[in-house]
Amino acid sequence: MKKILIVSTVSRQFYLFEQGNIEVLNSLGYEVHTAANFSDANERLDVLNIKRHHFDIERNPFTLKNIKAYKQLKGLMKSENFDAVHCHSPMGGVLARLAAESIGISPVIYTAHGFHFYKGAPIINWLLYYPIEKVLSRYTDVLITINKEDYKSAQRFKAKNVIYIPGIGIESNRYSNIFVDKKNKLKELGITSDAYVILSVGELNENKNHEVIIKALSNIRYKNFIYLICGQGDRADYLMNLANSLGISNKVKLLGFRNDVIDLYKVADIFAFPSYREGLSVSLMEAMSAGLPVVCSSVRGNTDLIQDGQGGFLNKPTDIEGFGNSLDKLINNTEMRILMGEKNLQEIEKYDSNVVKEKMKMVYENKRIM
Known part of the structure; x- marks a missing residue:
């Protein structure tokens, strides 16, 4: 069985935003592993068909704790011999792509849920996050953006593939069958x-x-x-x-x-x-x-x-x-x-979830990670 590692900063990412991707990967026969700081974990994770790996990642890009987190993540990747990595969040994307590149895991998929640099963003965001994303795009096989402004920005990067997918999807007919007095x-x-x-x-x-x-x-x-x-x-x-x-x-x-x-x-x-x-x-x-x-x-x-x-x-x-x-x-x-x-x-x-799942299935299949 093939194994994929989904990386984020916090574990709530997995039940809030990754359930559709996990469902697609399960249907493709994947063993899905997740890595995050699980200090925020709750019972909502229990329903997901995933294996959990805690590492001490922090959101703050300036903390030295992320050096330790990088070493933990690299060790996990070595020990589990993953076939692919899909990473999320700014720091999750940084550490996962660096670790995967250092030990030769490919493909690496990165979903940008909203670049920290954008029209009207503070100049410090452009000075800090834009160069980081541009450099790390070289270590990215598929860069997924969820809005059109980010998709346009990502065209300047060196990722092998830049793809626009409309968010995580939503059950667009969910409310039609619900009656509220x-x-x-x-x-x-x-x-x-x-x-x-x-x-x-x-x-x-x-x-x-x-x-x-x-x-x-x-x-x-x-x-x-x-x-x-x-x-x-x-x-x-x-x-x-x-x-x-x-x-x-x-x-x-x-x-x-x-x-x-x-x-x-x-x-x-x-x-x-x-x-x-x-x-x-x-x-x-x-x-x-x-x-x-x-x-x-x-x-x-x-x-x-x-x-x-x-x-x-x-x-x-x-x-x-x-x-x-x-x-x-x-x-x-x-x-x-x-x-x-x-x-x-x-x-x-x-933006229906079925539309998004089908697009993600194509991403996973086309990158030969099955």
């Missing part, structure tokens, strides 16, 4: 049935930029709305203090981590996604699959999914007035919300 769900959440529900899903961090929506909502004409934010993070107090200072604390609900996100998509009227940086967002694709119109930032990945004025509205991440106008238009135009939601239902079919 909207009235009861809203009652459970303490929301009146006549309120317009605006939903965001994402960590409470600076990148997700939830504050721009709070600021925008404080300025719109129509006040019968509720803004729900699903996610955890260190900015909860900041966001609620901001809402309080703007006089809309009763309009903003921080829901934390939720197991019923699908239900929330189904009862929402609008999806808001104002991030500064994305690769290709699963949350945004889920909202599209639920038939929601979208107000989002005009950044890489988002612009792959949403065309301005069709599936929703695009605004610069800092454009408070622009977000406010977009939300105002959607709240006050039922027909527009319906048409944009229908457009998103059509568009998301291109």
Whole structure:
């Protein structure tokens, strides 16, 4: 039996983003091994048909601990005699490609889930990450990008093959067979049935930029709305203090981590996604699959999914007035919300998990790693 090693920085990568790839590899007869820092491991890993290998990799590119991690990973590769390596995350991609090159493993596949250098990125990102990716591309048989901006950037590199694959895929028809009693769900959440529900899903961090929506909502004409934010993070107090200072604390609900996100998509009227940086967002694709119109930032990945004025509205991440106008238009135009939601239902079919799995199967087979 052939063996492949999937490498990442943290183990949650495997159950959040790699289940489709693991399924494809299993179908091709592979024994799938995974290597990561498993300090974040939980029971969700137990359902995956994988072998686990812990090594002490850290996200921080400047820590000396990654020297030890490199040696651990190289030792693992030597002892297990893998037939191929598929690596993810910036540091996972660095250490895995260096280790595989040093002992002669080929092919090496690297999926870039969003380069740290991008249009509008800080100059330090370009100075640090661009040269590293360019050099390491020489040790890459297949470089997979998940959005069109990264695909264009990767054309300058020396990888043997550069391929665009639309993210990790999503079950595009998943929501069509799910019924949610909207009235009861809203009652459970303490929301009146006549309120317009605006939903965001994402960590409470600076990148997700939830504050721009709070600021925008404080300025719109129509006040019968509720803004729900699903996610955890260190900015909860900041966001609620901001809402309080703007006089809309009763309009903003921080829901934390939720197991019923699908239900929330189904009862929402609008999806808001104002991030500064994305690769290709699963949350945004889920909202599209639920038939929601979208107000989002005009950044890489988002612009792959949403065309301005069709599936929703695009605004610069800092454009408070622009977000406010977009939300105002959607709240006050039922027909527009319906048409944009229908457009998103059509568009998301291109990103269906079966489409992505078939493309990944071709990658694995064409590289003769079976």
